[in-house]
Structures are given as C-alpha cells and as structure tokens.
Amino acid sequence: MDELELLKKDWQSDRSKNEPALSSEEIYPMMHKKSSSIVKTLFYISIAELIFWVIINSIPYFSSEEYRADLAAMYGNSTILLAITLFGYAVILAFVYLLYKSYKSISVTDNAKRLLKNILNTRKIIKYYVIYNLVVAFLSMAFGLYYMVYVNPEVSQQFAEFSDKQMFIATTLMILFTLGFLLIFWLFYRIIYGILLRRLNKNYKELKKLEV
Amino acid sequence: MNKELEHSFVELLEKHQNIVHKVCRLYTNNQDAHNDLFQEITIQLWKAYPKFRGDAKFSTWMYRVGLNTAITLYRKSKRSIKTQEFESVSFKIKAEAYDDTEEQQLKLLYKAVHQLNDIEKALVFLYLEDKNYNEISETLGISEVNARVKMNRVKKKLKTILNP
Numbered sequence A: 001m002d003e004l005e006l007l008k009k010d011w012q013s014d015r016s017k018n019e020p021a022l023s024s025e026e027i028y029p030m031m032h033k034k035s036s037s038i039v040k041t042l043f044y045i046s047i048a049e050l051i052f053w054v055i056i057n058s059i060p061y062f063s064s065e066e067y068r069a070d071l072a073a074m075y076g077n078s079t080i081l082l083a084i085t086l087f088g089y090a091v092i093l094a095f096v097y098l099l100y101k102s103y104k105s106i107s108v109t110d111n112a113k114r115l116l117k118n119i120l121n122t123r124k125i126i127k128y129y130v131i132y133n134l135v136v137a138f139l140s141m142a143f144g145l146y147y148m149v150y151v152n153p154e155v156s157q158q159f160a161e162f163s164d165k166q167m168f169i170a171t172t173l174m175i176l177f178t179l180g181f182l183l184i185f186w187l188f189y190r191i192i193y194g195i196l197l198r199r200l201n202k203n204y205k206e207l208k209k210l211e212v
Numbered sequence B: 001m002n003k004e005l006e007h008s009f010v011e012l013l014e015k016h017q018n019i020v021h022k023v024c025r026l027y028t029n030n031q032d033a034h035n036d037l038f039q040e041i042t043i044q045l046w047k048a049y050p051k052f053r054g055d056a057k058f059s060t061w062m063y064r065v066g067l068n069t070a071i072t073l074y075r076k077s078k079r080s081i082k083t084q085e086f087e088s089v090s091f092k093i094k095a096e097a098y099d100d101t102e103e104q105q106l107k108l109l110y111k112a113v114h115q116l117n118d119i120e121k122a123l124v125f126l127y128l129e130d131k132n133y134n135e136i137s138e139t140l141g142i143s144e145v146n147a148r149v150k151m152n153r154v155k156k157k158l159k160t161i162l163n164p
Helices: A003-012 A024-031 A038-063 A065-074 A078-105 A112-151 A153-160 A164-209 B002-027 B031-051 B058-073 B100-114 B118-128 B133-140 B144-162
Strands: none
Touching: A003 B100, A003 B118, A003 B144, A024 B002, A024 B031, A038 A078, A038 A112, A038 A164, A038 B058, A078 A112, A112 A153, A112 A164, A112 B058, A112 B133, A164 B058, A164 B118, B002 B031, B002 B058, B002 B118, B031 B058, B058 B118, B058 B133, B100 B144, B118 B133, B118 B144, B133 B144
C-alpha cells in the first residue's frame, strides 16, 4: 500500500481527532487577543522607520536658527532650500501612500503565493525608503563636508594650511567615516529583515521554483 | 450585530476546529507552539470573517486562512523552541485494532512528514484532507500541473526519508 494512503486512512479516521476540543467559551477570548503576525511586525517597523527618518531630517532644521542660516548659505538662497525640503516631504508622503496601498493588498484569504508576494512587496517599499534616505544622508554628508572644506571661510582657511599629507589623512578619515556610517545602517537592516523574513523568502522561492 | 457575528463565528469555528488543529499538528512540534498557532489562526479567521461570504464553504475557507497563517504570518514564538517531542503530544495514538507494524509505519510516516518544508507540508495536508488538485492549486497559487508534479516529488521524498 502506498505510504501516503496509509497515512490518509489514519489522518481521516476518528482516532486522529484526539485534540482536546475547545469549547466556545474558550474560543471567545482567543479571537480578541492581539495578533503576533509578521504583517503586524512589519507594519510597526515601517511606521518606526518613517518617523525615525522624518525626525532625523527635521530636528536640526527646526531646532536651530543658526543651522537654518548655515543651510541657506550652503544652498546659496533659501528658495532652493525650501524646494529641497518640500521635495523631501513629498517623497515621504509618496512612501506613506505606497505603504498604505501595499498593506491594504495583503489579505489572508488570497492564495499562499499571492499573499507571500504582497508581503514581500511591502517589505520592498520599506527597503526603497531606507535606500532613499541613505542616499540622501550620504549626499548631504558629502555636500556638507565639501562645503565645510572649500566654502566655509574659517574651516577652509585651516585646510588651506594643511600639508598634502595632512589633507590626504583628513580626506581619508572623512570618507571612512561616511562609509562606516552607511555600513552600520546597512548591516542593521540586513539583520532585522533577514531574520524577520527568512521563512517568507524561503517559502516564496519554493513556490516560485515550481513555475520554472 | 457584532455580537451576532461573533456568535456565528464561534459556532462555526467550534464545529470545524479539527481543521485548525490538524494544521497546527503539521506545523508545530509541541503543545505550546500548537496553542500559539491555533490562537493566531483564530485571530486571522476572525479578522477576515466579515469578508467571508456564504458562497464558499466555511471549511474550505478555513483551509486557506489556516495554511496561509502557518506558512506566512505565523512567527514562531520563543516558547516553541522548547524541546518536547511531537510524538508524545500530537500523535498520541490510541491502542486500537491497528497492528504493530502498521502502527510503527505510521509513526515513521508522521515523523517523515514533519521533516518536509512548509510548502511540501501544505501539499501533503491538502492531499490528506482529500482535496483535489484544482483546490490544491488554488489554495497555494500554483498551476494544477505543477501541484501534481510537486506532489509526486513529495511522495518520492517521503519514500527516501522512510527508506534511506
């Protein structure tokens, strides 16, 4: 007899119904407990992510007059600064919209493959948001450093007095610092999402593999 | 209205709970994890229940939500790491008219099924529940042909696990 047929016979027999059956009184409280599903975790992470980057980008801007003046000086005039700031918020709003749409599309009543795909898509949007922020952070750091070294009168004066060797060391340090900053973020995300979505990725790949 | 909905849901779940228990048996190794998964499936079923229209059978609908929760949504809690052999909990086999060799074989079979990956388990589960390939393909989102091909591979894999 086929092994699976033997299993089926047993599976469908009464003796496999040996779980202690739950009464409706036991089911009621279960329905209202908090879900610990992966979608919920992902949702909280994306909210935290949004807030984190909004704060990082806004705090210095709103907290000090001086910083704003510096920024305005850096960009030549405040119109460009305003445009860049508005663009930044527009991008955040666009991501919020995309995330909202993506979460809406996750439905537990879809087939397994579509459900997996929609969850992984949501993760992708968060990933793009993070990449966007890292790129912006990198550009502003590079731009800021460039401004400091070549345009800011006090600092550029100092740099002008540097020997070639000192200049080389200073530049290397700045590049290393920037790269280190990016690397730490990148590792952080790899670890968080890697652990969280390992099973999902594995299962999605398994279903995708069947199509080839 | 809400109370009515709750009431009808609980009644249906109570009646068909064996389906959820069976999903839990396949995807977990101990009683704590079993309860955790049962809990999560219940939450997901309840959350999706307002969208459930009578046009699908409640049990059919449960297969989908139950498996989706086990395959995708469920995060193994720390509690589930505790080592308690599944044999001792999930597959308490009652002494009945089964002869010894068959009993032994069944134990090995259940053990082998537990070694399959999540997707393979889903296939086996639907197969054991007597679902046809059309239903299997719709539940998992793969074509019927691929469901058949995969099922044959799973059968072979089980054979290899059983007779290494």
